[in-house]
Amino acid sequence: MDKEAIIARILSNCSQKPKHREGIAFAPANIALCKYWGKRNTELNLPVTSSLSVSLGNLGAKTTIEIEDGYADRIFVNKEEIKADSIFAKNLSNFLNLFRTKAKISFRIKTTVNIPIGAGLASSACGFAAIVNALNQLYEWQLPSSSLSILARIGSGSAARSLWQGFVEWQAGIQEDGMDSFAMPLPQIWPSLRIGLLIVNTEQKAVSSREAMQRTVLTSPFYSAWPDKQALDLNRLKQALYLQSFVELGEISEANALAMHALMLTANPSILYSEAATIAAIHKIWHYRRLGLLLFFTQDAGPNLKLLFQEQDMDNVVKIFPNLQVVAPFENSSQNDTSFLSNVL
Amino acid sequence: MDKEAIIARILSNCSQKPKHREGIAFAPANIALCKYWGKRNTELNLPVTSSLSVSLGNLGAKTTIEIEDGYADRIFVNKEEIKADSIFAKNLSNFLNLFRTKAKISFRIKTTVNIPIGAGLASSACGFAAIVNALNQLYEWQLPSSSLSILARIGSGSAARSLWQGFVEWQAGIQEDGMDSFAMPLPQIWPSLRIGLLIVNTEQKAVSSREAMQRTVLTSPFYSAWPDKQALDLNRLKQALYLQSFVELGEISEANALAMHALMLTANPSILYSEAATIAAIHKIWHYRRLGLLLFFTQDAGPNLKLLFQEQDMDNVVKIFPNLQVVAPFENSSQNDTSFLSNVL
Numbered sequence: 210m211d212k213e214a215i216i217a218r219i220l221s222n223c224s225q226k227p228k229h230r231e232g233i234a235f236a237p238a239n240i241a242l243c244k245y246w247g248k249r250n251t252e253l254n255l256p257v258t259s260s261l262s263v264s265l266g267n268l269g270a271k272t273t274i275e276i277e278d279g280y281a282d283r284i285f286v287n288k289e290e291i292k293a294d295s296i297f298a299k300n301l302s303n304f305l306n307l308f309r310t311k312a313k314i315s316f317r318i319k320t321t322v323n324i325p326i327g328a329g330l331a332s333s334a335c336g337f338a339a340i341v342n343a344l345n346q347l348y349e350w351q352l353p354s355s356s357l358s359i360l361a362r363i364g365s366g367s368a369a370r371s372l373w374q375g376f377v378e379w380q381a382g383i384q385e386d387g388m389d390s391f392a393m394p395l396p397q398i399w400p401s402l403r404i405g406l407l408i409v410n411t412e413q414k415a416v417s418s419r420e421a422m423q424r425t426v427l428t429s430p431f432y433s434a435w436p437d438k439q440a441l442d443l444n445r446l447k448q449a450l451y452l453q454s455f456v457e458l459g460e461i462s463e464a465n466a467l468a469m470h471a472l473m474l475t476a477n478p479s480i481l482y483s484e485a486a487t488i489a490a491i492h493k494i495w496h497y498r499r500l501g502l503l504l505f506f507t508q509d510a511g512p513n514l515k516l517l518f519q520e521q522d523m524d525n526v527v528k529i530f531p532n533l534q535v536v537a538p539f540e541n542s543s544q545n546d547t548s549f550l551s552n553v554l
Numbered sequence: 555m556d557k558e559a560i561i562a563r564i565l566s567n568c569s570q571k572p573k574h575r576e577g578i579a580f581a582p583a584n585i586a587l588c589k590y591w592g593k594r595n596t597e598l599n600l601p602v603t604s605s606l607s608v609s610l611g612n613l614g615a616k617t618t619i620e621i622e623d624g625y626a627d628r629i630f631v632n633k634e635e636i637k638a639d640s641i642f643a644k645n646l647s648n649f650l651n652l653f654r655t656k657a658k659i660s661f662r663i664k665t666t667v668n669i670p671i672g673a674g675l676a677s678s679a680c681g682f683a684a685i686v687n688a689l690n691q692l693y694e695w696q697l698p699s700s701s702l703s704i705l706a707r708i709g710s711g712s713a714a715r716s717l718w719q720g721f722v723e724w725q726a727g728i729q730e731d732g733m734d735s736f737a738m739p740l741p742q743i744w745p746s747l748r749i750g751l752l753i754v755n756t757e758q759k760a761v762s763s764r765e766a767m768q769r770t771v772l773t774s775p776f777y778s779a780w781p782d783k784q785a786l787d788l789n790r791l792k793q794a795l796y797l798q799s800f801v802e803l804g805e806i807s808e809a810n811a812l813a814m815h816a817l818m819l820t821a822n823p824s825i826l827y828s829e830a831a832t833i834a835a836i837h838k839i840w841h842y843r844r845l846g847l848l849l850f851f852t853q854d855a856g857p858n859l860k861l862l863f864q865e866q867d868m869d870n871v872v873k874i875f876p877n878l879q880v881v882a883p884f885e886n887s888s889q890n891d892t893s894f895l896s897n898v899l
């Protein structure tokens with residue numbers, strides 16, 4: 210089954226014509242605590258395993274999508290126009306092709322991203338989630354969030370999780386058409402949880418996460434052992450969320466990230482996103498943890514680390530890592546509003 | 555079956571009394587190109603998989619063993635006496651206990667090691683191999699080299715390979731008593747092969763390789779996939795030696811080392827021997843390799859790298875890594891003398 214057929218089915222009862230001149234939406238970046246690494250279907254971005262993330266509050270992408278009068282899409286990222294023949298613009302226009310009406314309208318996309326792009330900070334996840342949300346407004350599709358999650362997933366796998374704040378689980382699903390592979394928010398909130406972005410290098414990575422993932426699946430001799438580990442980690446992580454056990458959360462998240470990077474090390478050719486400063490920071494984290502500080506990390510497809518700690522350790526952590534950008538993912542949440550879909554900033 | 559019984563069997567036809575006042579022997583350090591990582595028997599140091607190494611010429615341990623008049627062993631490393639209650643002295647005396655006659659003689663051990671100790675440079679391998687060779691002289695055991703390899707293995711697994719120069723294969727064996735688990739030299743020589751020791755840190759490592767290995771076997775979720783990878787790599791490596799294909803040799807050795815470190819990353823707690831400078835060096839190696847330089851590395855239980863290259867690239871490699879200590883493992887070998895047992899310097 211191809212993308213076009215899936216999307217036609219999802220949109221079968223929806224408006225085919227834009228109802229407004231523009232749609233505006235924000236989607237947060239999300240950091241996986243239990244990683245998504247490997248696809249069972251590369252066309253539909255169907256994952257081998259389920260994954261679990263936490264969203265980054267007001268760090269993410271804010272996107273405006275308008276009907277463009279010209280014949281071609283125009284794309285602006287952080288106010289700079291992206292060349293139409295760039296890979297980024299082509300990918301995005303190809304994604305938008307899936308949503309054009311027969312009249313072949315063009316779009317003007319304006320995205321503001323307040324995190325570095327292409328540096329393993331989930332910029333494509335929030336980017337695609339924001340576009341899907343903005344399209345939902347523009348066309349007034351009135352789709353359930355699970356369907357929006359599927360649409361976002363088709364743009365970029367982990368975008369499936371960027372439709373919500375808080376903890377989000379993306380269930381792998383088992384269907385071939387991927388209609389059961391979407392994300393849903395989890396009910397737990399954790400007001401004292403802090404995520405520190407330790408930016409080592411904001412340059413675009415040399416190997417895209419899409420390529421790295423595929424290379425790992427195809428060449429790592431250890432990949433066969435990944436799904437079982439992942440299933441175990443996901444269960445333990447959900448239990449840690451339920452029990453609000455921070456040490457468990459930290460240990461599982463860190464081990465899960467290390468295992469993903471271990472897989473990549475054994476890909477052929479090997480992939481090593483860590484830089485010298487990454488490794489220095491890891492040893493530093495472990496040093497202070499041995500001294501009793503409850504500080505853990507996770508790492509995605511880039512050299513940057515995301516530190517996991519609790520509010521009460523904020524001062525100590527910032528003393529150790531003075532340039533840390535700290536996010537409080539549950540700052541604006543309350544017990545009665547845990548799964549808020551953040552459409553507009 | 556315990557160590558004592560195995561050794562009694564090996565020495566059953568040998569002299570039980572020292573024939574000389576002293577024995578002197580040298581054994582080279584060895585660098586595994588296909589790693590030994592994991593034991594199926596920790597008492598006898600029986601490995602899960604076979605491994606393949608290359609010895610480091612005149613880098614290694616030179617050991618004199620004498621009958622000591624006192625009641626306790628005295629151990630000198632690089633002219634400094636080691637305290638009898640240190641872990642190192644206890645381990646060594648425990649090993650020597652296996653070879654004392656009923657009269658409970660004591661030994662004076664003097665070892666000169668010309669590589670850093672305990673920093674992943676195979677110091678314990680050459681140390682135990684040199685002691686076994688020196689004991690063989692002292693007692694005039696006249697044992698076949700396969701038996702000496704077994705005795706050295708009981709001291710420290712990879713010591714089994716340090717009895718020879720050149721390429722050495724340690725076959726894992728399948729017997730419970732380990733009598734088929736010994737090393738043998740391979741017939742191939744490779745005069746243009748160079749090994750560059752890139753010393754990042756000569757401090758003793760925080761986690762011993764013995765402990766790291768055991769922790770990996772017991773806790774890594776990927777360990778189950780290691781033996782198959784190892785069997786494949788070993789076959790391919792032997793083919794590369796046979797065909798004298800340097801690119802194959804480099805690629806397999808590097809991938810094998812990375813897989814071993816990937817396993818360690820996924821141990822619990824995680825083990826990361828690499829330091830910032832290690833990772834910087836790896837990226838540097840890969841950078842120059844992309845430019846066409848045939849430069850590869852391997853890494854053992856420490857932060858130091860061992861670079862693999864050919865004589866013709868010596869100038870370029872030394873320009874990139876000016877402090878490299880370069881070894882030509884086959885400098886003194888000839889086609890007719892490929893498996894020389896280097897007893898005395």
